[in-house]
Amino acid sequence: MKKFLDEHFLLHNRTAQILYHDYAKQMPIIDYHCHLPPAQIANDVRFENLTQVWLYGDHYKWRAMRTNGVDESFCTGAQPDFAKFEKWAETVPYTLRNPLYHWTHLELQRYFGVEDILHASSARNIYDHCTNLLQTGDYSVRNLLRKMNVKIVCTTDDPVDTLQEHQQIKASGFEIKVLPAFRPDKAMNVANVNVFNDYVTKLEAASGIHITSFQTYLDALKQRHDYFAAQNCSVSDHGLEQIYAADYTEQEIATIFQKLRAFKTLDVNEQLKFQSAMLYQFAEWNWEKGWVQQFHLGALRNNNSRMMQQLGADTGWDSIGDFTQAAALAKFLDKLDRNNKLAKTILYNLNPADNELMATMIGNFNDGSSAGKIQYGAAWWFLDQKDGMTKQINALSNMGLLSRSVGMLTDSRSFLSYPRHEYFRRLLCNLFGEEIENGELPNDEKWVGQVIQDICYNNANQYFNWPK
Template sequence: MLYETIRDLPILSPHGHTVPEWFSQDRAFSDPADLLIVPDHYVFRMLYSQGIGLDRLGIGQPPEARDPRAIFRLLAENWHLFLGTPSRGWLDHTLREVFGIRETLSGATSDAIYDAIDAALATEAFRPRALLDRFGIEVLATTDAALDDLSAHAAFAASGQRCRLLPTFRPDAVLNPAAAAWAENMTRLGAMTGEDTATLSGYRAALRARRQHFIAHGATATDHAIDRLETVWLDDSVAQALLDQCLTGRADEAAQRQLHNHMLIEMAQMSVDDGLVMQLHAGSRRGTNAALADRYGPDMGADIPLPQNWVEGAHGLLNRVGNDPRLTLIAFTLDESVYARELAPMAGHWPALRLGPPWWFHDSPNGVRRYLDQVVETAGYYNLAGFNDDTRALMSIPARHDMWRRAVAAHLEDQMRAGYFGHADAERLAMWLATGAAQEAYRL
């Protein structure tokens, strides 16, 4: 069985959102609710959809104001709501494989399971660094703001741990003029680098300097979140005029978008020069529930997929640098309709382009099956970027990689049965898709 050949391979997690201070400080996690529910919008969005208010789940409250046992009981009493969802699979895996719990979660078993998890979290074996070793995580990348000093990464690197904790350069707050506090962040960027970010040349120099800071701390990639992908190259005079408008508050939404579209190509050109892999996560409209966004802030489970036009949207960027094999551009989409129609043919042509795995709403056994069925015939296997778990939930990392490996094995066995290739090729592809593709794509 192919799955058995890849099940226990080390985990490479080249893109995710865990908190670096967990690993630099290595403190015990506080309680089961804070670990499994409060920070995970995959979990609480389902509960919210059934009328359970976020206040009841401790969202937006300081830890001392929460009742973690009551929050956990809400999950347990509504466990049936998660049937059919990948969240159920990840949490089942966590309870069974990580905590050794065999009872089914329910209102009746809630307190006993809570106590078992709480007792485990108090032990050294469940400290963050011990879990990295136990899960077999060799590389773990976080996602970090461009202005982050990366002190947590430096402290972890100095601790001599086996796992490599890598930052990822996320410049949205200084790249997208529509971002909250963008002008203030530009001032901070200039002060941090000694560059005049009111000039296009100084802006470029400041971004290059921050990228080098990240590279010095081990970064291999950048990441960019975009609701609707558009890239257009502008002359310096036009870009400078837009920068002036944005910094002085005179830019309308169209001007802000135009500058951002241009700066994405600037980022790609910098990646050609410094070797950072560029990730584009396109197609999510953020914070569509205005009441939740106003009260609780971002990441409240109301981010919803948008349709994308990758052929037109990436045209400016790819025609500027897409023929250069020094660039690796990894594309992620929430619009599954573009897999076979656009992204697979594009990845099967452009030397710079690789396809990221199913993301967010499609990070599931069925999502992986649909993805592989739609992209392989046109892109092949070797234009894929493998798997990254893209999670902020540490306990779900092994569950997600196990899900990917099972789905890959099932797909390859189907291909063998159909006579497309034999067992030797399938074994090589299984190894490639489990670890090799991510290792190559992210230059690990």
């Protein structure tokens, strides 16, 4: 019987072990999409205890704790930090076969050298050990990134953000690049006219442009897009239920905008037209600047209205949605391609039923202008686990070129999430190793090792237009 989480974890044959330990393990990390707070990097924060770095903001853990019958006060409430950790420790034994079990113990091992299993009886010792380490300089936020061999981090930032923290990080000489990513979803969210108009007020303040028309609204957003570019941004991102690709005219959009500014609610068709116009405009600007654009599609967010009202967004009440994706996505990409304005694009799906859809969609617009121009992105959110990663890798392998993939990202708010890259790399090496040992692939260690290193790091390093 193998030891749990030993050096050959997830590596089920000798070839897989060679591929991981000799090729994948050493590669640096590019985290080209995450939700890490740049202020904590700028200030090189030291967390007071393990709960603060591990449980604050982690809705994966909160969902498990709630399912285990833990009261909300121990998740997002005002209970003491150790009491919250103790409830998490009591929950961990019940997460067997959930990816949280693997991630929890990988993170304890990789960051803190803890090989004990976390449960109620071990909670106090593990908490004290990790908390003591976190209070030392070696465990500041920047050193946590260094410990995982991270080279580039892209945060997620709204157009109205000042990016002051990014400027502070750059001025400090921190050797890891921490770059902003432009996420303008609030600028096209018109379901609530009051919220939208509040956003317009913020945009006016950020851009210095008085917004009186749709054109001046675009001018203000373009000013922010340019500002982000000046701050070394070269990546955009959208988190949408589905792509917006309705037909519209310029006059229609101008009229819809005036209706919004008059605080008049839009009907569904007007909302879709406005969102379609904005999405296309952002994509044009991305193409003009040579940015990479990302589309995260398929989340059904904020399903529990009672808890949404009580706690707000991003607190663990989202799920996989069953939206229709193909026709609108194809129409949107085709319009950009037809006008020769299709930027490098990464597509992510949350519904696994869409795996093959996405894997074949990218082939429609990979035109040979650059290797892997249109990417099928790594398994995302609820699919970011052993089964989901394997299915995404297999779909891409079967219908595209896995060898040109830009690989893994964290999409995380936690500085302890970087073992997810290791998890992905081990699964990747195991898939190649099994097929080599089965005689399904040639036993060409040098070439396969190169392909694995490309997926882990080299492809992303070359794909994105990183600042020099």
